[in-house]
Amino acid sequence: MVDRQLKNLQHPRFARFYTAISTRAEAHGGAEHRARLLKGLAGTVIEVGAGNGLNFAHYPPHVTRVLAVEPDDTLRALARRAAQRAPVPVEVVSGHADALPAPDGAFDTAVISLVLCTVANPVHALAEIRRVLRPDGQLRFYEHVRSDKLLLALLQDLIAPLWARLAGGCRPNHDTAAVIAANGFTISSCQRFGFSPCSAVPRFAHILGVAYPTSGDRRAA
Numbered sequence: 582m583v584d585r586q587l588k589n590l591q592h593p594r595f596a597r598f599y600t601a602i603s604t605r606a607e608a609h610g611g612a613e614h615r616a617r618l619l620k621g622l623a624g625t626v627i628e629v630g631a632g633n634g635l636n637f638a639h640y641p642p643h644v645t646r647v648l649a650v651e652p653d654d655t656l657r658a659l660a661r662r663a664a665q666r667a668p669v670p671v672e673v674v675s676g677h678a679d680a681l682p683a684p685d686g687a688f689d690t691a692v693i694s695l696v697l698c699t700v701a702n703p704v705h706a707l708a709e710i711r712r713v714l715r716p717d718g719q720l721r722f723y724e725h726v727r728s729d730k731l732l733l734a735l736l737q738d739l740i741a742p743l744w745a746r747l748a749g750g751c752r753p754n755h756d757t758a759a760v761i762a763a764n765g766f767t768i769s770s771c772q773r774f775g776f777s778p779c780s781a782v783p784r785f786a787h788i789l790g791v792a793y794p795t796s797g798d799r800r801a802a
C-alpha cells in the first residue's frame with residue numbers, strides 16, 4: 582500500500598525543475614523565509630516533504646534531530662546531500678504524509694514548507710502530523726496559497742488543472758490556513774505576503790506561521 586503510494590509520488594521532471602527554481606528563489610528572499618520559519622526551534626523535528634533539503638541549512642543549533650521525510654527519489658537524493666552539510670543532525674528517509682514513519686508523540690515540532698498544496702489528502706496528512714507531535718508540540722508552516730484578490734484567485738482556479746499536471750499535483754489555489762485551522766490545529770501566528778521565486782514569475786500569496794494541536798498546551802513561538 583505504502584509502496585504504491587510512493588510510486589505515485591515520483592515526479593522526476595518536476596523534481597529537476599523544482600530544484601532549479603527553488604535554488605534561485607533562495608537568493609530572491611526564499612532563504613530569509615526559511616530562516617524565519619525555523620527561528621527559535623529546539624529539540625526534535627519532523628520535516629514532511631523535505632524536497633531537496635533547502636530548509637536544512639537554517640535549523641538553529643538547539644535542534645537535536647531532524648527526521649526529514651521525502652517521497653520523491655530525485656529530491657530525496659539531493660536532500661541527503663544537503664543533510665551532510667546541515668548544521669544539525671538530519672536523517673533523510675523515504676515516506677509520505679499519509680503514513681509518517683514515526684511513533685506517536687515523538688517530535689517537538691513538525692515543519693511543512695510548500696507541501697500541503699501538493700499533498701493529495703491534506704486532512705489525513707494533518708492528522709498524521711498531529712499523531713507524531715507531542716501534545717504540546719508545534720507545527721511550523723510556510724506555504725503558497727490562494728490569493729485574497731478575487732481576480733487572481735479566479736485565475737489560480739482556471740490554471741489549477743494544468744498547474745497540477747506540470748507541478749507534481751500542486752494546487753495553486755489551496756486555502757491552506759483554513760485547512761490547518763479546520764483539522765486539529767489552532768493557528769497562533771500567520772503572516773501573509775507576496776513572494777516571487779525569481780524575476781520571471783509573478784508574486785504569489787504565501788503564508789508563514791505557527792500552529793498548535795488544538796487540545797495541546799501552548800508554548801511561545
Ligand SMILES: C[S@@+](CC[C@H](N)C(=O)[O-])C[C@H]1O[C@@H](n2cnc3c(N)ncnc32)[C@H](O)[C@@H]1O
Pocket residue numbers: 590599603629630631632633634635636650651652653656676677678679693694695696699700701
Ligand atoms: C514544492 S516541493 C517543496 C519541497 C520543500 N519542502 C521545500 O520547502 O522546498 C513539494 C514537496 O512535497 C512532497 N510531497 C508531495 N506529496 C507528498 C506526500 N503525500 N507526502 C509527503 N511529501 C509529499 C514532494 O515530493 C515535494 O518534495
